[in-house]
Amino acid sequence: MKNSYLEISHVGIEFPTDDKPFRALQGVDLSIDQGEFISLIGHSGCGKSTVLNIVAGLYEATEGGVILEGKEVDKPGPDRAVVFQNHALLPWLSVYQNVELAVKRVFRKTKTKAEMHDWIEHNLQLVHMEHAMHKLPGEISGGMKQRVGIARCLAMQPKVLLMDEPFGALDALTRAHLQDSLMEIQSRLGNTVIMITHDVDEAVLLSDRIVMMTNGPAATIGEILDVKLARPRDRLALAEDAEFIHYRQQVLRFLYEKQKNPAVKTEEKSAEAAPATPEAATDAHNDSEKPEAA
Numbered sequence: 001m002k003n004s005y006l007e008i009s010h011v012g013i014e015f016p017t018d019d020k021p022f023r024a025l026q027g028v029d030l031s032i033d034q035g036e037f038i039s040l041i042g043h044s045g046c047g048k049s050t051v052l053n054i055v056a057g058l059y060e061a062t063e064g065g066v067i068l069e070g071k072e073v074d075k076p077g078p079d080r081a082v083v084f085q086n087h088a089l090l091p092w093l094s095v096y097q098n099v100e101l102a103v104k105r106v107f108r109k110t111k112t113k114a115e116m117h118d119w120i121e122h123n124l125q126l127v128h129m130e131h132a133m134h135k136l137p138g139e140i141s142g143g144m145k146q147r148v149g150i151a152r153c154l155a156m157q158p159k160v161l162l163m164d165e166p167f168g169a170l171d172a173l174t175r176a177h178l179q180d181s182l183m184e185i186q187s188r189l190g191n192t193v194i195m196i197t198h199d200v201d202e203a204v205l206l207s208d209r210i211v212m213m214t215n216g217p218a219a220t221i222g223e224i225l226d227v228k229l230a231r232p233r234d235r236l237a238l239a240e241d242a243e244f245i246h247y248r249q250q251v252l253r254f255l256y257e258k259q260k261n262p263a264v265k266t267e268e269k270s271a272e273a274a275p276a277t278p279e280a281a282t283d284a285h286n287d288s289e290k291p292e293a294a
């Protein structure tokens with residue numbers, strides 16, 4: 001049997017509550033190859049961030065575990081860098097210094113000062129932010145901050161890049177630019193990526209596989225879709241591509257037919273809140289409010 005690069009094995013988790021323990025995840029199994037781009041998609045509250053936090057080593061699974069390159073994950077580490085929705089830059093440090101902090105943490109013993117300087121500049125160039133390296137986070141736009149957050153993670157040369165809705169807070173145009181940059185960087189560097197998204201088009205455009213999660217409690221992987229679109233991928237050409245549209249519909253069917261938005265079910269207003277057809281929605285956020293799974 002082939003050993004995969006990253007193995008998520010029989011993972012389940014229970015959170016303590018005042019009442020009885022809350023079972024968020026049950027039996028999550030996923031093997032990921034080196035260089036693969038995986039998207040996690042599912043209704044709000046189903047457990048996507050919990051999966052990511054377990055891989056990051058921030059949460060401990062109640063049962064099962066995560067193996068990265070043959071080693072069990074039992075704590076956070078620079079081999080698994082996390083990009084959050086809201087960049088999390090330190091506001092009193094410049095763009096350069098924010099990246100420097102991460103670089104020093106990882107390379108203090110193996111790179112000289114000059115090498116670290118070149119490495120920081122190189123990573124800022126990758127995300128087209130070298131021109132603003134002496135600015136403070138408060139002096140740059142949301143999209144630029146997100147670029148710096150990505151540069152900071154890439155500069156740590158992590159084995160796995162974990163992205164929790166990295167473009168969720170951005171306007172559509174900035175989001176598209178950053179998606180294109182991420183595809184370009186990933187094709188150059190061959191990063192292994194797990195990205196949470198609510199955006200179906202984003203998932204299809206970027207991913208090698210889309211992992212679709214069932215609604216909680218005791219959420220698990222419902223279906224996995226192999227996206228076999230050739231790379232590099234061009235968003236304009238793909239907008240009318242039959243294969244792209246087919247993949248998109250598969251995900252929409254899973255979200256809006258097989259795993260009907262639980263908030264809508266509860267409130268018995270499916271006709272107005274859920275899209276009439278899968279084609280009517282491309283974003284699990286498209287509903288009037290963010291759907292809740294549990």
Ligand SMILES: Nc1ncnc2c1ncn2[C@@H]1O[C@H](COP(=O)(O)OP(=O)(O)OP(=O)(O)O)[C@@H](O)[C@H]1O
Nearest residue numbers: 015022024043044045046047048049050051216294
């Ligand atoms: N630390 C915690 N303590 C108790 N319950 C938690 C904790 N973290 C997550 N949960 C619960 O576990 C479930 C999954 O949460 P999680 O944040 O992973 O969902 P999600 O799919 O990432 O949601 P969203 O898309 O809204 O970010 C939810 O019901 C949530 O309330």
